[in-house]
Amino acid sequence: MDVPIxxxxxxxxxxxxxxxxxxxxxxxxxxxxxxxxxxDIYLLDLQEAHDAWTSYIDSANCRGIFDVSENSxxxxxxxxxxxxxxxxxxxxxxxxxxxxxxxEISGWNRERPLLLIESKRVAVSLRFNSFVRFWPDLLMxxxxxxxxxxxxxxxLCAFCFAPTGHVQHMHRRDPPxxxxxx
Numbered sequence: 001m002d003v004p005i006x007x008x009x010x011x012x013x014x015x016x017x018x019x020x021x022x023x024x025x026x027x028x029x030x031x032x033x034x035x036x037x038x039x040d041i042y043l044l045d046l047q048e049a050h051d052a053w054t055s056y057i058d059s060a061n062c063r064g065i066f067d068v069s070e071n072s073x074x075x076x077x078x079x080x081x082x083x084x085x086x087x088x089x090x091x092x093x094x095x096x097x098x099x100x101x102x103x104e105i106s107g108w109n110r111e112r113p114l115l116l117i118e119s120k121r122v123a124v125s126l127r128f129n130s131f132v133r134f135w136p137d138l139l140m141x142x143x144x145x146x147x148x149x150x151x152x153x154x155x156l157c158a159f160c161f162a163p164t165g166h167v168q169h170m171h172r173r174d175p176p177x178x179x180x181x182x
Contacts (some may be wrong), residue, residue, distance in 0.1 A: 016042035016125060024124075027137040039130040041138075049123040052115055056149060064119035065145040065160070074147070077170040079160070085139055086165025098167045099132045105169050106157040108150060118146040125151075 020028060020036050022043040028036045044052060060069035068074045082105065083098030102108070110129035117123040122142060131138070131148065139146070139161055147170070149158040156172040 015045045016048065017045065019043055019124070024138075024141050027141045028134070031134075031137070036134075039126070039134060041124060041126045041130050041134065044123040044125060046121060049117070050120045052117055052123045053120040056115060057117055057147060062120075065147065073172050074160075074170065077158075077172060079168045079170050081166055082159075082169050083167045084165045085135065085161050085167050088165060099135065102148070102159055102167075102169075103128070103132075106150070106155060106159075108155065108157075112155075113151045114148055115151055116142060116146050116148050118142045118144050122146075 018037065019025065019039075019041040020033060024043055057065075057074060058068045058072040060072065062068050065074065070076075082101040085098060087093060106112075108114070108128045110127065110132075112128040114126055114128055114131060115123055116126065116131070116138060124138065124142065126134075126138075143161070143163055145160055145162050147158050147160050149155070158170045158172060160168045160170055162168065
């Protein structure tokens with residue numbers, strides 16, 4: 001089902017897919033459908049995901065985060081550990097405080113439009129409040145070191161969720177290439 005693109009959803013006229021109608025639907029089985037629908041979480045189609053990757057992450061011909069060019073901001077940015085999204089060795093509890101640290105570091109408000117980008121093929125559009133509420137469900141499916149970043153050019157913060165469970169703050173030095181030209 002095609003969803004009309006509004007000014008606060010991904011642009012360029014491509015299709016976004018509501019998460020409950022996507023291959024990610026099973027991740028949200030434990031939540032009432034109306035809560036997930038109200039969260040405004042969208043899987044970007046392949047072209048939109050590719051465009052998001054090349055605009056926000058790396059324009060080089062790479063497949064995912066472990067293959068970015070050494071000149072990419074992902075490779076050259078300063079990185080700081082801020083918490084864990086998975087239990088660490090011997091721990092039974094997940095550290096839920098990392099979402100608060102993301103809010104403190106980034107200054108993002110609850111309605112901030114974000115992208116969670118894993119590769120040229122997988123990207124999700126959502127708001128910060130939806131990420132805070134549904135991060136365990138999203139990271140269950142998008143777990144190859146996705147990067148959470150703002151779609152707005154005023155934020156140079158990004159956060160990487162390593163497969164090992166670490167959350168890293170990555171400080172960008174410049175806004176995304178596409179946003180510099182706007």
